[in-house]
Amino acid sequence: MSDLLGYLLTGLGIGAGFALVGSGMVVIHRVTRVVNLAQGAFAVLAAMLTSALLATGLPHGLAEGAGVLVAAGAGVLTGIVAIGRPGTEPGAALIITLGLGVLAYAVEVTVWGDQPRSYAGLPGAVTLGGARIQAHYLLVIAVTLPVFAALMAFFRGTDPGKALTACAENPYAARVVGIDVRRMGLLAFGLGGALGGLAGVLLTPVQQVTFDSDVTLIVNGFAAAVLGGLTRPGVALAGGLLLGVAQTLIAGYGGGAHQLEIALLVMLAVMVAQAVRAGSVREVAR
């Protein structure tokens, strides 16, 4: 029983990271229709930079903040390259983001080398209901949940948030009322970059990061995002948490190295079930 609680909390911590990456993809996709395959690179970039800054003696908090800010900037830059040219098709922009993700490998290896990096997170362990878990997992959860609450408040309660939703709902009408749709797309890319960067700086103390860690993040983040139809950040949160918990449970009880594949199969099953319910499978078959 205490094992289960431990796995659950650890899984929620890992899943929160997936949820952040996934919601970043959702935020970008709903406004621009672009599936941003550079999303994992934002996390790696922020993690690497934070690790380097901490090594120079910058205190925790500041280093992580700088990592997230730079990731947000990288998001905006990615957006400028991917959708800056008017009339760029979302499919073409997707390939551009893939290319930028690979380019990020080169930059990261050149600047920080190809060895895994990590840094100390919140030290110590906590005993909860008989389960001992690293305190840092609780920190990840404690940061992620308010971030999602803030994200929701931003989309539902502020005019810029509503304008982003308006661009997602009806880009033509958005232009009619004078919303600069491309600028909103760049704002979404910046927001997505920050969310990805936050995932990176939060997860690195419990999962060391290498230049190609973005693959795991993007696969899981994308799975979480697709669960919400790539349009609902709240569902991406649920999907990410579910995925994290499923993987930890499978690793904990099965002890296997295949937790990623099995968890993705679970996710695939959920997606197929959703698609059947929504009738989209029949539409495609027609």
Added chain:
Amino acid sequence: MSAVAETRGLVVRYAGATALDGVDLTVGEHELVALIGANGAGKTSLVRALSGLVRPDAGQVLVHGRLAQVPEGREMFAGLSVDDNLRLGGWRNGRAGRATGPVYELMPELTAVRHRAAGTLSGGQQQMVAIGRALMARPDVLVVDELSLGLAPKVVDMLVGHLRRLHAERGLAVLLIEQNARLALELCDRGYVLEAGRIVLHGDADRLARDPRVAAAYLGGHVAAEEPR
């Protein structure tokens, strides 16, 4: 009377096809102007050029003051509430200029549905939201692209009433693009007839309504195109 919106020799082409071919059109201050024409005549291209959504290939678009558009098909932000749709209409005004109260005073019918998602409203209600959203920009001239399309006559009467009041009480200039030429020429002072991207007739609305060519093509008179081939 000075113009609030005008085009001079306006040419718009899409991928080689000419949508507008040298259009001169003027909407004066406080004026109600009709633009009639068949499908594909270039009406919507003219609306987009006036709104700055397409760039002219030649000629000029001059807007003195603010122009707001009620787009064809109403183009709601379907998942957002009526109130949010209206607020975003004031996007250019900045935060302070996005209070929606005046729109509900003008169209009290919307008050009861203000928190409903715009996509769930009837066509007539959506058209009111579209007009309200355009008014939020505090325009000097309102360009209405197809006011009556797909709406019941009673609903159209109500919308026309709102437009008349806006014109009478606030001096709002209106360019009304309509398939229903009778309605447009009744409501407006002046009119233009657009055919294949060119203005073929213009003048006082009642004179246009009596013009045999207008009567034949747009007012349900003898219509050559509908004869069996």
